[in-house]
Amino acid sequence: GSGEPQRIPALRITANLIPTLGVAPMLGRSFLAEDNSVALISYGLWQRQFGGDASVLNKTIQLNGESYTVAGVMPREFQFQGRDLFVPLVFDPVKEPWRADRANRNLAVFGRLKANVTIDQAVAEMNLIATRLEEQHPQENTGWGVHLRTFYDWIVPREVRWTMIALLVFVALLLLIACANVANLLLVRATTRQQEIAIRGALGARPARLLRQLLVESFLLAGLGGLMGLLAAYWGARLIASSNMQNIARLSDTRIDLRVLGFTFAITVITALIFGLAPAWWAASVNLVEKLKEGARSDGGRITHRLRSVLVVSEVALAVALLVAAGLLVRTVRRLQAVPLGFSSENLMTMQVSLPSAKYDQPEQRVDFFNRLLEQLRTVPGVVDAAASESAPATASDWTTEITIEDDAIGINAARTSATAHVATSRYFRALGVPVLQGKEFTDEYRADRPLQLIVSESFARRYWPDGDAIGKRFRAGNNNPVGTVVAVVGDIHNVNPQQEAPPAFYFPYGYIGMPGLVVLIRTSAEPESLATTVRAQVQQIDREQPVYNVRTMKDIIANASSQQRFQSSLLNLFGLLALLLVAGGIYGVVSHVVRERTREIGVRMALGAGTWDILKMVVGQGMRHVLLGLIFGLAGSFALTRWLSSSVVGLNPNDPLTFISVALLLVMVGFVACYIPARHAIKVDPATVLRNT
Numbered sequence: 001g002s003g004e005p006q007r008i009p010a011l012r013i014t015a016n017l018i019p020t021l022g023v024a025p026m027l028g029r030s031f032l033a034e035d036n037s038v039a040l041i042s043y044g045l046w047q048r049q050f051g052g053d054a055s056v057l058n059k060t061i062q063l064n065g066e067s068y069t070v071a072g073v074m075p076r077e078f079q080f081q082g083r084d085l086f087v088p089l090v091f092d093p094v095k096e097p098w099r100a101d102r103a104n105r106n107l108a109v110f111g112r113l114k115a116n117v118t119i120d121q122a123v124a125e126m127n128l129i130a131t132r133l134e135e136q137h138p139q140e141n142t143g144w145g146v147h148l149r150t151f152y153d154w155i156v157p158r159e160v161r162w163t164m165i166a167l168l169v170f171v172a173l174l175l176l177i178a179c180a181n182v183a184n185l186l187l188v189r190a191t192t193r194q195q196e197i198a199i200r201g202a203l204g205a206r207p208a209r210l211l212r213q214l215l216v217e218s219f220l221l222a223g224l225g226g227l228m229g230l231l232a233a234y235w236g237a238r239l240i241a242s243s244n245m246q247n248i249a250r251l252s253d254t255r256i257d258l259r260v261l262g263f264t265f266a267i268t269v270i271t272a273l274i275f276g277l278a279p280a281w282w283a284a285s286v287n288l289v290e291k292l293k294e295g296a297r298s299d300g301g302r303i304t305h306r307l308r309s310v311l312v313v314s315e316v317a318l319a320v321a322l323l324v325a326a327g328l329l330v331r332t333v334r335r336l337q338a339v340p341l342g343f344s345s346e347n348l349m350t351m352q353v354s355l356p357s358a359k360y361d362q363p364e365q366r367v368d369f370f371n372r373l374l375e376q377l378r379t380v381p382g383v384v385d386a387a388a389s390e391s392a393p394a395t396a397s398d399w400t401t402e403i404t405i406e407d408d409a410i411g412i413n414a415a416r417t418s419a420t421a422h423v424a425t426s427r428y429f430r431a432l433g434v435p436v437l438q439g440k441e442f443t444d445e446y447r448a449d450r451p452l453q454l455i456v457s458e459s460f461a462r463r464y465w466p467d468g469d470a471i472g473k474r475f476r477a478g479n480n481n482p483v484g485t486v487v488a489v490v491g492d493i494h495n496v497n498p499q500q501e502a503p504p505a506f507y508f509p510y511g512y513i514g515m516p517g518l519v520v521l522i523r524t525s526a527e528p529e530s531l532a533t534t535v536r537a538q539v540q541q542i543d544r545e546q547p548v549y550n551v552r553t554m555k556d557i558i559a560n561a562s563s564q565q566r567f568q569s570s571l572l573n574l575f576g577l578l579a580l581l582l583v584a585g586g587i588y589g590v591v592s593h594v595v596r597e598r599t600r601e602i603g604v605r606m607a608l609g610a611g612t613w614d615i616l617k618m619v620v621g622q623g624m625r626h627v628l629l630g631l632i633f634g635l636a637g638s639f640a641l642t643r644w645l646s647s648s649v650v651g652l653n654p655n656d657p658l659t660f661i662s663v664a665l666l667l668v669m670v671g672f673v674a675c676y677i678p679a680r681h682a683i684k685v686d687p688a689t690v691l692r693n694t
Helices: 043-050 119-135 149-156 159-193 195-201 207-241 260-284 288-297 302-337 363-378 426-433 458-464 528-542 552-562 562-599 598-609 612-645 656-680 687-692
Strands: 010-013 039-042 061-062 066-073 087-088 350-353 383-389 400-405 417-424 436-439 453-457 474-477 484-491 503-507 517-524 551-554
Touching: 010 453, 039 043, 087 119, 159 207, 159 260, 159 302, 159 562, 207 260, 302 562, 302 612, 302 656, 350 528, 350 552, 363 517, 363 528, 383 417, 400 562, 426 517, 453 458, 453 687, 458 484, 458 503, 517 528, 528 551, 551 552, 562 598, 562 656, 598 612, 598 687, 612 656
Parallel strands: 010 087, 039 066, 417 503, 453 484
Antiparallel strands: 039 087, 061 066, 350 517, 350 551, 383 517, 400 417, 400 474, 436 484, 453 503, 474 484
16 A cells, blocks of 8 residues: 555464364454465454454555455454464465475464364374375485474463463462461450450350451451452553563463452452451450450460461461572573673664565565665664674574585484574674684675585584584585585574573575575664664665564563563562561561560569570570571472472572572571561560569
């Protein structure tokens, strides 16, 4: 059309994918087998671009310079790989000759099982098909099988599920800490109200009525806490939805719905019953005669003291588990930020350019476009260098191809092996700051009709030629490419994951591949953001209809790659802080109450000659015994819980000694301060006043 060009995430699919997924367009129809130039649009795109107008059906839109007719609009709830546009997958060996290569395995296949057919039966049948293909095409299919997994496993990988379960467990731990704290406070309050409850009972109030009154108070507290929690969750959900963590699936869909409200209500009722019932039952079942005799001197008895001690120990133990998990993720994020990637990300900007096949149908046209673009970018003031590749460095690549080594002395020539493939323009490694260890980089003059030149990474050369010089060695990548000659060895480029070693990688010259879409890398002398508009203008000077998208700095890309760990770390840091505050408040409250209960005893001890240090040691020692006991239980439990974080704790032992020791020291310090403050009040007791009022 006549509008401004824009980038829309699209997906090419076969005609039967939509019905296989069990959905249908809300407007119009799905694809037919004979469709070539029709499109399905998402509900979001329909609203944003077409204003929700039903007349969008049969309207013509331009995609990559080709005309497509809108056949249907998908339902609002339909989301598939974050795409807004779906077009038919048509196999054209002329436009896409690489699809004829049986070594090219870059399609995802979806299927729906028949009724009463298990996944194991499907795996057995697919393995049989793979065996037949191996017999028919031994050169291309030997050693290749089929891996089946459920759609749910594909959408939410197992490691992500374990992480979500771990976060749910840690939320439950925080809830238990809060509930234990409230239960302790209710016990303290019930102890102070024993005289009141005894008088009510003496005046005729039945235990059931007293129990009901105390439970109502517990429910009011729990209800108020639930409402405050919902308010915090509402603002938290909005904050999460607006965050820029693109690497976390469905994070932007976070919202509060009826299920969340129902779960909150259920948790509120359950916690009010469980943690309010015990203090209420104990308070309502007091011995009226004994409590009236004891008067204001009642301290609740041995059972109450033990119950309060158990609650404090439990709080500390649960807080240890939360803090250990938070500490592990904090250390993981710091390690990810310190990972040597093999190149310099400082002042490095990226942008993606995808040339429409209708306008640039010949590889030579695409090569000329990008060569011209890179030359212009290098002349822009503030630009140090510019190059391009099929993807940004340090990001996971799914372009893995089979390779066959020629004249290999270690006997790998006949074996099936593979390596990660990349495309590189001239000056690519210079722009990234990757060292060229042997040989020299590609040049702009390289064309597809020349002998194929290849550049390999250091790990590639070390794996296949460990005892010799890689320069001049030859290997074939895939089955349809000619044998290429190694002209350079470069340093390894690592992914943002210290657990994964740099995979063996090699680089095609862009002049040989001529693919339509590249990521342009621009090294600047200042902050890259200041040149974003200028570099976009260079593309428009060559082709004013060509859109540019995903203009980002390399630092943003690296940060996004570790966004899941940072997100979890932020949540657990918040949980850990709340747990620390709750534990400190719980210990302080219990020790303060003990000091009040033992004021007469403390006065007598001081009157008999006990010094300030003796009183401090007695009060602090009693509180610290609970802290240390909770610390022991908490550290033991943390060894079991941290295995759920193994997929998120990258490059670090889940039982990292430094983290465990740091958490232990932190809890001891917090516990000591929480005990010391009430102990300071205890040493200020005046023995004469206490004995006079006894």
